[in-house]
Amino acid sequence: MSREPFERAFSALFADRSAALYRYLSRLSGDTALAEDIVQESFVKLYQRGTMPDDPPAWLVSVAHNLWRDDRRRAVRRQRLLVERGGEQPNDDTAPAADAATLAAERIHGVRSALERLSLRERQILLLRHEGYRYREIAAALGVAPSGVGTMLARAIAAFRKAYHEPADASS
Amino acid sequence: MSLPTHPVDGDLQALLDDELSVLRRGAVQQHVDQCATCRDRLASLAQTWEATHELLSLLAPPPLELSLQTVTIAGGRARVRRAALIAASITLVVAAVAGATVGRSYARAVAARVRALIHPTAPAPRHNEAPRSGQAGIAFIPGTLAEIAFDTPQDTGLLLLTFADTDEVSLLARAPVGYRVYPGGLAVHNRGSVTSYDLVVPRGAPHVRIVIAGRVRFEKVGSQITAAVRADTAGRYVMNVR
Numbered sequence: 001m002s003r004e005p006f007e008r009a010f011s012a013l014f015a016d017r018s019a020a021l022y023r024y025l026s027r028l029s030g031d032t033a034l035a036e037d038i039v040q041e042s043f044v045k046l047y048q049r050g051t052m053p054d055d056p057p058a059w060l061v062s063v064a065h066n067l068w069r070d071d072r073r074r075a076v077r078r079q080r081l082l083v084e085r086g087g088e089q090p091n092d093d094t095a096p097a098a099d100a101a102t103l104a105a106e107r108i109h110g111v112r113s114a115l116e117r118l119s120l121r122e123r124q125i126l127l128l129r130h131e132g133y134r135y136r137e138i139a140a141a142l143g144v145a146p147s148g149v150g151t152m153l154a155r156a157i158a159a160f161r162k163a164y165h166e167p168a169d170a171s172s
Numbered sequence: 173m174s175l176p177t178h179p180v181d182g183d184l185q186a187l188l189d190d191e192l193s194v195l196r197r198g199a200v201q202q203h204v205d206q207c208a209t210c211r212d213r214l215a216s217l218a219q220t221w222e223a224t225h226e227l228l229s230l231l232a233p234p235p236l237e238l239s240l241q242t243v244t245i246a247g248g249r250a251r252v253r254r255a256a257l258i259a260a261s262i263t264l265v266v267a268a269v270a271g272a273t274v275g276r277s278y279a280r281a282v283a284a285r286v287r288a289l290i291h292p293t294a295p296a297p298r299h300n301e302a303p304r305s306g307q308a309g310i311a312f313i314p315g316t317l318a319e320i321a322f323d324t325p326q327d328t329g330l331l332l333l334t335f336a337d338t339d340e341v342s343l344l345a346r347a348p349v350g351y352r353v354y355p356g357g358l359a360v361h362n363r364g365s366v367t368s369y370d371l372v373v374p375r376g377a378p379h380v381r382i383v384i385a386g387r388v389r390f391e392k393v394g395s396q397i398t399a400a401v402r403a404d405t406a407g408r409y410v411m412n413v414r
Binding site: 048129151158 | 181184185186191217221223233236237242243246247325327387389401414
């Protein structure tokens with residue numbers, strides 16, 4: 001069977017969605033290098049699959065979430081290994097900019113800090129919608145009912161705004 | 173028909189995002205048109221979402237430096253490997269049946285061909301013996317493709333890639349690992365290792381690829397480079413072996 005229709009669809013999907021998936025993962029993980037790795041691996045897995053799933057953008061997000069989860073588990077093991085061996089701590093790719101005195105850096109740090117205070121689900125919904133994913137795609141990627149996405153999104157937006165405007169030590 | 177009660181925030185958000193069904197949208201919109209309180213709620217949600225958008229946009233990462241070609245090349249190689257494994261499995265079954273009917277020597281010959289299909293081995297490299305395990309370094313002269321493939325990701329360890337005016341690809345591990353040279357490159361058997369590596373590649377090598385656990389982390393085709401990391405001021409690439 002010719003792969004040409006799949007190859008065409010794959011190329012179109014890559015052109016249309018790879019950057020949005022990368023930006024989403026970069027904001028979710030705080031690690032742009034990791035985000036690029038995960039985007040590459042997600043698209044490679046789809047290419048290996050050879051056929052388009054029912055909802056390709058949602059499928060890619062699901063695969064990317066699994067890869068990110070696997071990476072976080074390895075990171076925890078790595079951290080434990082370094083602590084046990086008394087070695088140097090690895091570089092923290094999510095550290096805030098050195099020049100935190102500038103207003104832009106403070107705002108960025110505030111946004112990052114507010115995101116981290118959301119639940120993972122709230123962060124995922126907020127960031128996926130920010131990148132233009134439709135409710136149907138968000139629902140399929142996160143395994144929730146499409147009819148519930150609007151409510152979850154409204155709550156996530158409210159939670160983010162509260163976290164952003166509230167100092168970190170006032171919320172504990 | 174208008175709604176008997178005020179719509180929940182989720183419906184208003186979905187109205188803003190144009191995500192309601194036609195029927196539902198009509199009902200919610202009609203209510204909003206007639207209810208000042210809900211109009212104010214809708215306006216507030218819109219304003220909050222706009223402000224949230226603006227804040228999240230501050231976290232914009234640098235542009236994605238991943239090409240379609242890199243993805244399809246990596247995916248294509250994996251598909252070829254899988255097809256080869258399927259073919260090899262079928263051939264093994266045939267060999268088992270053949271061995272039972274036409275003799276063990278035929279089955280051995282088929283099995284040898286299957287092994288060659290799964291694990292092709294190159295002629296010995298010109299300058300070094302092909303080590304099997306426990307060696308700190310290796311060098312070989314590359315052909316049209318120089319692929320350095322690490323079997324597994326490591327918990328720690330860095331790979332320092334440098335381009336030099338040399339004919340050889342050389343890889344030096346800080347602690348001994350196993351290597352295998354094959355047509356087109358070098359496999360690094362680094363399972364369980366936490367060491368770091370220095371890799372020197374000829375500047376004029378036409379095609380260089382670094383693969384870690386099946387993921388392409390660096391590729392140079394001619395002068396075009398696709399890499400998971402940026403070069404430092406000396407033109408070297410430092411990447412985690414993970």
